[in-house]
Amino acid sequence: MTASWRTGESLENRPSVSDRSSTPEARRRADRARRLRRGLPGLGLVAPAAIVYGVFVLSPLVATIQYSFYDWNGITPGTWTGLDNYARLFTDKELFGSIVNAFQLILYFSVVPVTFGLIAAALIRKFGASRLAMVSRTVLFLPQVIPLVAAGIMWTWLMARDGAVNQFLRLIGLGGVTRSWLGDFNTALPAVGVIGAWVSLGLCMLLLLAGMTKIDPALFEAARLDGAGAIREFTAVTLPAVRQELGVAITITVISALRSFDIIYISTQGGPGNSTLVPGLEIYYLAFFQRAIGQASALAVALTIVVLAVVLPLNRLARGKEDS
Amino acid sequence: MKTSARELWTGRTLLVFVMLITIVPFISLFVTALHAPGTYPAGLAWPEQPHWENFVNAFQAAKMGKLLQSSFLIELGVVPAAVLISTLAGFALGHLKVPFSRTIFIVFVLGLTLPFEGIIVPLYYQIRSYGLLNTQWAIILPLLGLFMPFAVMWMRAHFVNMPVDLSEAARVDGASTWQLFWRIHVPLSMPAISSLAILLFLWTWNQFLLAIVLVDDPTKRTMAGALGAFQGQWGTDIPMLCAGSLLILTPTLLVFLAFQRQFVAALLQGAVKG
Numbered sequence: 001m002t003a004s005w006r007t008g009e010s011l012e013n014r015p016s017v018s019d020r021s022s023t024p025e026a027r028r029r030a031d032r033a034r035r036l037r038r039g040l041p042g043l044g045l046v047a048p049a050a051i052v053y054g055v056f057v058l059s060p061l062v063a064t065i066q067y068s069f070y071d072w073n074g075i076t077p078g079t080w081t082g083l084d085n086y087a088r089l090f091t092d093k094e095l096f097g098s099i100v101n102a103f104q105l106i107l108y109f110s111v112v113p114v115t116f117g118l119i120a121a122a123l124i125r126k127f128g129a130s131r132l133a134m135v136s137r138t139v140l141f142l143p144q145v146i147p148l149v150a151a152g153i154m155w156t157w158l159m160a161r162d163g164a165v166n167q168f169l170r171l172i173g174l175g176g177v178t179r180s181w182l183g184d185f186n187t188a189l190p191a192v193g194v195i196g197a198w199v200s201l202g203l204c205m206l207l208l209l210a211g212m213t214k215i216d217p218a219l220f221e222a223a224r225l226d227g228a229g230a231i232r233e234f235t236a237v238t239l240p241a242v243r244q245e246l247g248v249a250i251t252i253t254v255i256s257a258l259r260s261f262d263i264i265y266i267s268t269q270g271g272p273g274n275s276t277l278v279p280g281l282e283i284y285y286l287a288f289f290q291r292a293i294g295q296a297s298a299l300a301v302a303l304t305i306v307v308l309a310v311v312l313p314l315n316r317l318a319r320g321k322e323d324s
Numbered sequence: 325m326k327t328s329a330r331e332l333w334t335g336r337t338l339l340v341f342v343m344l345i346t347i348v349p350f351i352s353l354f355v356t357a358l359h360a361p362g363t364y365p366a367g368l369a370w371p372e373q374p375h376w377e378n379f380v381n382a383f384q385a386a387k388m389g390k391l392l393q394s395s396f397l398i399e400l401g402v403v404p405a406a407v408l409i410s411t412l413a414g415f416a417l418g419h420l421k422v423p424f425s426r427t428i429f430i431v432f433v434l435g436l437t438l439p440f441e442g443i444i445v446p447l448y449y450q451i452r453s454y455g456l457l458n459t460q461w462a463i464i465l466p467l468l469g470l471f472m473p474f475a476v477m478w479m480r481a482h483f484v485n486m487p488v489d490l491s492e493a494a495r496v497d498g499a500s501t502w503q504l505f506w507r508i509h510v511p512l513s514m515p516a517i518s519s520l521a522i523l524l525f526l527w528t529w530n531q532f533l534l535a536i537v538l539v540d541d542p543t544k545r546t547m548a549g550a551l552g553a554f555q556g557q558w559g560t561d562i563p564m565l566c567a568g569s570l571l572i573l574t575p576t577l578l579v580f581l582a583f584q585r586q587f588v589a590a591l592l593q594g595a596v597k598g
Contacts, residue, residue, distance in 0.1 A: 041501050042422035049413035049472050050428065056447070056469025057435050063446035074449070120342055123335035132339060138584050139343045142350065144591055145580045146573055147530040147548035153555055153569050154349040157356060157562060164352050167367030202346055203595065210592055230331065248595055259439035262532045262548070266555060280441040280533075287445045288537065296445050304442040311437045 061304075067297035074293050085298035094274055095299060098282040099306070101189060102258050105278065108193020109200060109257035114249050117204030118242075122234050124205075125212045140202030148199065152266030155195040156182060182268050188275045195263050200256065204249045211245030212238060247317045254314065258307050279303040357382075357566035364562060375563070382567035385558065390543040391550045392575065394460060395529060398546055401464035402528045406471045407521050411513070413472075414479025415505055419486060429480065435473035440533050451538055462538035463546060467531060471524055478594070482516040483509070519590035522583065529576060547572050 068085055072078030089095050127133055143151060158164050159181040166178040181191040215237065223233045239246075261280035264270060270277035270285070279299055286296035351368070358374040359365040361381070382388075413432075417425045451462045486509065494504050510517070528546065535549025542553035551572045558565045580587055 039421055039423040039425075042416040042420035042425075045412040045416035045420070045501075045505075046422065046428060048409040049432075049476055052409065052465070052469040053432065053435065053472040053476075054469075056450075056466045057438065057443060057472070058431075060443035060446035060450060061438070063450075064443055067445065120338050123331070124339050126332060126335060132336065136339055136343055137588050138581070139346055141580070141584075141588055141591065142346060142577075145526065145576055145587065147532065147551060147576070149530075149532055149548045149551045149555075150569055150573050151349075153551070153565065154353050157566065158349055158352055162364060162366045164348070164368040198345065198349070201342065203591070205342065206588070207592060207595055252595055255437060255439075259441060261441060265532075265536075266552065280439065283441045283444065284533075284537070287448070293445060300439075300442045300445060303439055307437050307439055 064297045064300050068301050070294045072293045073291040085294050098277045098279050102278045105257040109196035110253035112197045113200040113204045120205050121208040143199045148262035149266050152263045156267045192276050200253045207249050211242035215241045251314045353566050359563040378567040386568045395547045398460050402467045403524050410475030411479050413476045415483050418480035418483030432473050432476045463534050522590045523594050
């Protein structure tokens with residue numbers, strides 16, 4: 001390999017014949033050819049990454065799109081059904097419900113931890129360098145480090161009928177509301193949401209805190225001198241300054257809500273009924289248990305499009321500051 | 325800048341509160357793991373007699389030795405290769421003048437938001453056609469591809485900021501592209517490379533979907549995948565389940581505590597760049 005790159009080098013160093021030609025057209029063409037030649041070894045460096053990406057991501061992606069137009073059980077040859085699988089995403093209650101659930105999860109996986117993280121970070125900012133804050137960085141990252149499956153197992157137990165959550169509620173005199181949180185039709189989705197919020201809260205807070213510590217302290221001082229209170233200071237100074245971090249926190253938590261799988265697989269398997277069924281889980285069930293490969297693929301394509309459609313505008317918001 | 329004592333105390337209380345919320349599930353897991361096996365402990369309570377032997381039993385029941393071996397095998401297959409090829413690609417796309425580099429980069433970036441669920445179905449048939457279902461390769465190969473968007477973007481972002489003068493000076497001294505890469509850029513890029521390695525290590529270790537779909541045998545899975553199977557098997561024996569979960573968590577926690585500074589930095593940067 002090394003040898004071929006060396007050859008590439010020597011080619012570009014050798015003045016080519018066309019370089020000396022006088023017409024501008026010929027020189028331009030020679031220039032382009034030389035640039036391409038000089039770039040070829042570079043393309044060779046990209047190749048391994050491009051190949052694994054092509055074989056294990058792009059080609060399955062194309063196959064997913066292809067499958068989505070067929071009725072196929074994975075064994076016998078499939079039959080072309082056009083857009084039927086896509087139509088069913090809207091008409092079938094279970095399929096459509098899974099998408100609705102994913103959007104509802106955004107409230108818990110994203111809105112709750114980002115809002116709370118923002119408020120907490122603004123309050124903590126003032127002693128961001130203290131010992132307590134340093135310890136908190138380690139502690140608050142724990143949920144990010146452990147597998148989501150483990151978070152699911154912990155919380156399934158915490159929210160069980162005899163779990164610590166109910167124990168605490170009884171302690172503060174709310175024994176009346178105790179229930180099996182993950183087993184109740186009305187509370188299962190919020191309960192799953194709590195697990196997601198727990199996982200993201202620390203990351204959101206530390207991300208926003210990192211953004212806030214970069215703000216020039218003089219800005220806060222100026223705001224205070226102008227008579228701004230804590231709230232005015234927050235909206236006028238802090239919030240605009242962490243716009244990028246805020247965009248990032250919202251983006252990653254929204255993605256985690258839309259493509260949630262691990263937590264729900266472990267804690268509720270989509271139940272009770274279909275009250276916590278999400279697209280990721282439904283794809284898994286359809287493809288590997290009900291052998292409805294085409295339908296699973298259509299849902300997979302839809303999920304991919306939904307994630308893109310939600311994330312791209314958010315990303316623009318986050319990057320906006322860099323561009324200006 | 326002066327801040328009122330009240331503000332300071334509100335902040336501190338809140339921080340302690342958030343830390344408590346974060347830590348209580350871990351404590352609950354630990355305390356529950358010490359109860360008599362097969363019992364149904366009531367919430368957070370220290371057992372009258374701690375059953376430390378639960379951990380030994382869970383170690384055997386979960387086949388922890390085999391699990392660790394499998395997880396490390398998968399890590400070995402994924403992390404060095406993924407870091408190497410993404411560094412090469414990031415170097416070429418960020419630092420060399422490669423034709424079509426913008427187009428190539430955009431194709432990689434498109435994969436960033438792709439949910440794994442979006443391609444898991446064809447991936448299953450693809451891996452099956454290679455005859456690799458139920459082997460560690462079934463997790464290693466797809467992960468290599470799936471990590472590329474992030475890894476290439478990460479390394480490219482790093483190499484874009486490396487001064488061009490540096491490479492030009494090396495070129496003048498007669499360095500080839502290959503030498504330029506290994507002798508100059510790799511040593512200078514160690515912080516970015518090691519952060520990437522930490523993130524990929526963690527994401528491989530915690531990979532769940534690929535493990536449960538492509539590998540039936542829990543002892544050939546990642547740690548997270550094995551934990552899923554362990555829950556299926558011991559879901560009714562709460563203390564045993566907690567002890568097993570805790571054991572499966574321990575290696576990650578140890579690695580995290582040992583490299584916590586790098587971890588926190590990598591995760592924060594990773595979030596911003598991703």
